[in-house]
Amino acid sequence: MSRPRSGTLIVKTDYSLDVVLRDQLRYLAGTPLAPVRTASDDSGRLERVRQREGVETHVLSLERDPAPATDLRTLAQLIRLMRDVRPYRVIYGTPKATLLGGIAAWVCRVPVRIQILHCLRLETTTGILRRFLLETERLAIRLATHTVAVSNGLRDRLGELGVDVSGVDVIGKGSVVGVDRDRAGTIGSDQVLRAAQRERVGADDDEVVVGFVGRVTRDKGIEELVRAVAALRDVGTRARLVLVGQDEGVDDLADDVRAALDAPWVTRAGNLADPAEVFAAFDVFCLPSYREGLPTVVLEAWATGVPVVATSCTGIVDLVEHGATGLLVEPHDDRALAAALHRMIDDEALRDRVRANAFTEVDEHFDRVGVWERCARYFLDAQPARRARKT
Structure with a gap:
């Protein structure tokens, strides 16, 4: 039997x-x-x-x-x-x-x-x-x-x-x-940790850190992200792009993007055993994907208190309400992405509003x-x- x-x-x-x-x-x-x-x-x-x-x-x-x-x-x-x-x-x-x-x-x-x-x-x-x-x-x-x-x-x-x-x-x-709401909240409020993480990714005190966590590949909108941050720098914003995640297609990216990835204002951190703490270094989290399911990295950013700019693709639109819990742009549009990042960086009232609303969303629906x-x-x-x- x-x-x-x-x-x-x-x-x-x-x-x-x-x-x-x-x-x-x-x-x-x-x-x-x-x-x-x-x-x-x-x-x-x-x-x-x-x-x-x-x-x-x-x-x-x-x-x-x-x-x-x-x-x-x-x-x-x-x-x-x-x-x-x-x-x-x-x-x-x-x-x-x-x-x-x-x-x-x-x-x-x-x-x-x-x-x-x-x-x-x-x-x-x-x-x-x-x-x-x-x-x-x-x-x-x-x-x-x-x-x-x-x-x-x-x-x-x-x-x-x-x-x-x-x-x-x-x-x-x-x-x-x-998402671990309590741990993320602690990470987001720890200024000593923030300083250590910013040093880890090579960010100067006056740099705005635009963070990304995920697979480094075209489908994640890496080309648009690199070009958008480059555009910010062209208009005088001291922006640093930090990419956290495994390289799954850098060689397939456009020539200008591959060249920019080697620039001193880009940090490629690779895979981290526990990426939660690196969110402390970010001033804005950006996820310009072409497709998602329901991205946990957005929840991590929300719970850590990092405002989100993302694309209106499947999965992300289930989470992010434009103007309320983040900013959304159409996929494949690096100019719109640059404008949204610029708006989030410059508008303190917007940042405060989306942080508060996003944390409420985590508290009510997504605490682990x-x-x-x-x-x-x-x-x-x-x-x-x-x-x-x-x-």
Whole structure:
């Protein structure tokens, strides 16, 4: 007789486990979802995750980009793991983890298969690749017993693309991780930390620091961001651009942008083990993406007290209300972005207003403890039969 199924297996990247799900894994392990196990790649983070979160970790050969031989090996690893540990539910997110995790869980007949839809990569693709990615989204939803979109806008956009979203849920006002409001508030009010972080990124006392946290790639609007900050400097603003995140496409950027990235007024900090403290160095946070799901980095900026300038793309418009909790411009428009940054830097009353409104939004909807509680209830209530959408 087979052993009874129990517990939860979470399939993610090791970066997500270490940074995005920091402390949340430990919280989930203290609920009836336990035992909580994880499966991910390992770039050197998993031992820290295991010790800090107190969960069992398993290593996969997981790569972000398509790699058929590696992907088949990863799928076999997942099937063996699920047959060995026999989880009652599997939770998976990110494009690669979603497809491979969903197939493995379906093959192994895991009763509850929860897909977390974080973004739509296909929004910035065309042609055959776009059609292929659209079909993988449809397949992922069919393989899952439950699909959770991290924002209403993301779910609506998927529906506009022709996918049946009648069974796609959004928990609360969106997000499945939230933000540590108390820690971020402490970071934002610590002047000693601010001075140390500004020194770390090479900012002089009289420089305005425009910060970005995310993948350094075209889809994140890096070209427009670099050109916008350069435009600020051309009109006399002593602005420094600080880019925090992994290089995932600098070589594909335009020649003028690649050249500017080597300028003395640009700091490329790379990946940080814990990027939360670097927000203390920022005067404005800018996210000029072409697509998002519901960006946690905006929540981090809000909770730290950093005003936000961003683009009106999917996911961001679910968070930022223009003029109330930040400023929005259309994607791909570096002139409008420069103007919005200039306005935010020069208008103290605007900065004060958006800080206050943004912190209220975090306090009411996105503090991590409340988000974790709502997610845990959803995961526990999820039954093998697909349920109707709830909001």
